[in-house]
Amino acid sequence: METNTETSNFYAHPELLLVADTVAREKGIDREEILDAMEQAIQKAGRSKYGYEHDIRAKIDRKSGEIHLARFLEVAEIVENEVTQIPVDAARNKKEDAQVGEFLVDPLPPISFGRIAAQTAKQVIVQKVREAERKRQFAEFKDRVGEVVNGVAKRVEFGNVIVDLGGRAEGIVRRDESIPREHFNNGDRVRSYIYDVREEPRGPQIFLSRNHSQFMVALFTQEVPEIYDSIIEIKSVARDPGSRAKIAVVSKDTSIDPVGACVGMRGSRVQAVVAELQGEKIDIIQWSEEPATFIVNALAPAEVAKVVLDEEANRIEVVVPDDQLSLAIGRRGQNVRLASQLTGWDIDIMTEEEESDKRNEEFRTLSQLFVDGLDVDEVIAQLLVTEGFSSVEEVAFIPVEELTAIEGFDDDV
Structure with missing residues (x-):
């Protein structure tokens, strides 16, 4: 509770309200925050004059611009700070019904701002305005x-x-x-x-x-109305900023070609994105829920002869004709690296000849494994490999009936 012990001294500064209105309008800040900053500046100047230990407060009338400067004294039963508190007896000499916890307000005469006080006040106002600007900026963005x-x-x-x-x-x-x-x-x-x-x-x-993958997504969303309208969805993006990128798209409307829609008439849509990204080459890929199809599409423009999926290891072997190997891998491995990022699969690329040599080596290794582990001849071992067995344990736990059903096997074997 606050009580005036005498008539308040005040001095009018209507120009303060004009300044507050102008700054608030120019900076996009609430007028009240400007006036609060002014009050704190005047308060600081007052404490500089009368002593920083005093509880001096300033108030600007929001309608007239009048400035009220006063010292506040708390009525206390036991005084711990003589500068900011006053005993009950002394308080009741000034105000008969003064109560503990109440504040007595002693108005102070107007202060004339010296050069240092004016600079201090200006610094406080500038700082508060800057803080208010930062709050507004954060709230906006x-x-x-x-x-x-x-x-x-x-x-x-x-x-x-x-x-x-x-x-x-x-x-x-x-x-x-x-x-x-x-x-x-x-x-x-x-x-x-x-x-x-x-x-x-x-x-x-x-x-x-400017190199974030979502920047490219946002640019395509602006250029392609079908993406903006959620008819076409961008499923994934892989970028080597400034050089090359791959983007996978799918259409929810079967009558709309997602790749063609993103390319645009004579390439107008994709070229607008390319120009913004400093000539970054963009491959637009048809997305597929079938991993093998998606990966084959992602490796474009290279042609793929065969793929072998290992879903447990999330790895895929891609076999390409000899003349397509460099195209599939790309310069410094760029094409296969982007395809891997786009699809989320680890991709191993090999030529048809390399794949054939690898399969033959695996066949020989497994055949020898069965020869050594099961004590059978090479022909029987090769038959087991041909039937898809890859370990001795698989053969051990298979029913005899299934083994005898294999061509070339009988009860004696």
Whole structure:
């Protein structure tokens, strides 16, 4: 509870309200936050004059601009701090019904701001305005993660690009989030993807990316209406930023070709994305729920002769004609690496000749295993391998009836 012990001294500054309105409008901050900052600045100047140990508070009238400056004293039964507290007896000399816990308010005369006090007040206001701006910026962008934004390169620091996003907000494209060999100058237009917004000690940070896989997804969503309308779905993306990318698409409408829709008339849609990504080559792949089909599509433009899936190890062997090997692997393994990222499978590529040699070696190894382990001749061992047995244990636990059903086997064997 607060009580005035005498008539409050005040002095009107209607221009304060005009300044608060102007700053609030220019910075996009609540007027009340500006006035609170002004009150704290006046409060600090008052304590500088009368002593920092005093509980001095300032109040600006929201309608007239009048400034009230006063010292607050707490009524206490046992005084622990003589500067901020007053005994009950002394309080009742000023106010008859003063109660413990109540605050007596001693109005103070107006203070004239000296050079140092004015600088201090200005620093407090600037700091509070900056904090309010940061809060507003964080509130505005924290729910925009995943959006593509346009901005202007404000400055470049050690390869990091500071981007002016308009509305007094800045984002940063760090060097490792840029497309390799890409260079921006001050004033260049920058289109990027918001992948994170975090509160940090120096204020909220808006992290932007141009090499994020979801940046490509967002660009295609903007260029292809069928993706925006959820008729076509992007299932996965693999990128080697600035060089090459693969994107897997599927259509929920069987009458619409997802690959053709993403390419566009004369390649117009995909070329718009390619141009934004500094000429990055994009392979648009038809997605399939059948892993083998999907992987064959993902290895395009190479032709595939045969695939062998190992679902337990999540690995696939891909056999290609000899003249397709370099195309399937790609320069520095790029094609097979992107196909592996796109499909989520480990891919081993071999030529038909290599595959044949590998199968023959496996056949010989297994045959010898049965010869040694079962004490049978080579012909019987080869028959077991041909029937698909791969270990002695498999043969040991198979019913005799099934073994005798194999051509070339009888009860004696």
